[in-house]
Amino acid sequence: MIYLDHAATSWPKPRRVISEMVRCLREWGGNPGRGSHRLSMAAAEKLYECREELASFLGSGHPEGVILTPNATAALNLALKGLLQKGDHVLCSDLEHNAVLRPLARLERDGVITVDRFPSLAGAPNATAEEICRGIEARLQPNTRMVVCLHASNVCSAVLPAEQIGALCRRRGLLFLLDASQTAGRLPIRMNELNADAVCLPGHKALLGPQGSGALVLRRGLIPSPLLEGGSGVDSLSPSMPEALPERLEAGTAATPAAVGLLEGVRFVRELGLDRIREAEEARIEELKERLEALPGITLQAPHHRGSVLSFWCGGISSELLGAELDRRGICVRAGLHCAPLAHQTLGSPEGGTVRVSVGYATKRSDCDALWRAMKEILLV
Amino acid sequence: MGGSPRKKETEKGVEGMGPDFEQRTCTAAIGSVTQAMHARRLLAEAAVYATVVKNDPEQTGRGCAWGISYPCSMERSVREVLRKNGVRAHFGRGPE
Numbered sequence: 001m002i003y004l005d006h007a008a009t010s011w012p013k014p015r016r017v018i019s020e021m022v023r024c025l026r027e028w029g030g031n032p033g034r035g036s037h038r039l040s041m042a043a044a045e046k047l048y049e050c051r052e053e054l055a056s057f058l059g060s061g062h063p064e065g066v067i068l069t070p071n072a073t074a075a076l077n078l079a080l081k082g083l084l085q086k087g088d089h090v091l092c093s094d095l096e097h098n099a100v101l102r103p104l105a106r107l108e109r110d111g112v113i114t115v116d117r118f119p120s121l122a123g124a125p126n127a128t129a130e131e132i133c134r135g136i137e138a139r140l141q142p143n144t145r146m147v148v149c150l151h152a153s154n155v156c157s158a159v160l161p162a163e164q165i166g167a168l169c170r171r172r173g174l175l176f177l178l179d180a181s182q183t184a185g186r187l188p189i190r191m192n193e194l195n196a197d198a199v200c201l202p203g204h205k206a207l208l209g210p211q212g213s214g215a216l217v218l219r220r221g222l223i224p225s226p227l228l229e230g231g232s233g234v235d236s237l238s239p240s241m242p243e244a245l246p247e248r249l250e251a252g253t254a255a256t257p258a259a260v261g262l263l264e265g266v267r268f269v270r271e272l273g274l275d276r277i278r279e280a281e282e283a284r285i286e287e288l289k290e291r292l293e294a295l296p297g298i299t300l301q302a303p304h305h306r307g308s309v310l311s312f313w314c315g316g317i318s319s320e321l322l323g324a325e326l327d328r329r330g331i332c333v334r335a336g337l338h339c340a341p342l343a344h345q346t347l348g349s350p351e352g353g354t355v356r357v358s359v360g361y362a363t364k365r366s367d368c369d370a371l372w373r374a375m376k377e378i379l380l381v
Numbered sequence: 382m383g384g385s386p387r388k389k390e391t392e393k394g395v396e397g398m399g400p401d402f403e404q405r406t407c408t409a410a411i412g413s414v415t416q417a418m419h420a421r422r423l424l425a426e427a428a429v430y431a432t433v434v435k436n437d438p439e440q441t442g443r444g445c446a447w448g449i450s451y452p453c454s455m456e457r458s459v460r461e462v463l464r465k466n467g468v469r470a471h472f473g474r475g476p477e
Contacts, residue, residue: 033414034445036435044433048418064415234413236444244412 157307
């Protein structure tokens, strides 16, 4: 079996991620931040280690501002709904995933905010950061409060110029929320250098943690309103959530095994090195591009971008059918719209979307060779 | 005024410090278990050994609360480290 769907979730996980999760269930099984007995304290200690590791990895220097969530979508919902207020105007890119678009649409429908999109220029091979920033500037309104955008697309490998967008936001006094779903564990993210106020990330993609792990990482001093209320282990007599982070935003029992797996995944990625991971992934995709491009009927989606994701389609064959044919040959890819219909519209994909190949740290050259051979077989080349 | 003495750790004192040295521990209330752990890390960097403790809800008047326990003799350092790092702590006389 060949797994080429790392943009959805990474697999397999490093062995040490799995063994630490098992150890957690066996040895640190208390409810963190609730009791003061040893199992509860051991679990709380592990959660704190996970926050420390993420704060250090992202350069926030603020472990209490690391809010553990079940995934990036939950983190984005918390940031958007917890920070935006009535009358705010928000800008997002034309590549966004539904994890950003749907919460924004909900807030817009409810009459809380207005939203505009700025062009990512992802389809243009020579687009510059300055041009993208000019597109943002041109759409600013007096009540614009936030720019939210993905760091990299999950449909093609386009990367938005987060550093320049962050600098623009800082100059204009806007909040900058970065969706790092496709880049956390692949590209360096230093919140202070990017001027990012908040970063949302999944733990289960390039950070190699388990599904059920994710985080909203806040800069010091930024405190969204809670979306959930309930037990927090603090100030139990108060009818309101506590003021202090992270407990203010983490009602209910935390997923300690998921956090432990994420902690170990981040450590693994840091030991391996982001440069090494990125270079290997890009090399796989570049080789594949050359080979697929030569096959008749194949169109690559925005091939000028370098990264770990490559989308393509084949005239006359639906992407879902192609995906199913590849699966029959033991190759796992993702077909369809990838929960990002706006990105497909922006990039000019066919109605049925594309077949997406996405590689990870463990993807071998032979995996991509197998995909190419399978495609030749399907296309009868 | 210092933090509240929590308990007498030993009647014999601390090893190597002589029999007259009484190692008492004091506690400071800190918002949450996460903040208490953060405080403990900061203190460790300043060579102050502290442990995270859960405070008695009856004493806090706010329900469950957390804090740190540290040698009373280190109170001055504890206050200074927490103040420098912006950690709000309650030493029995009001938040600092």
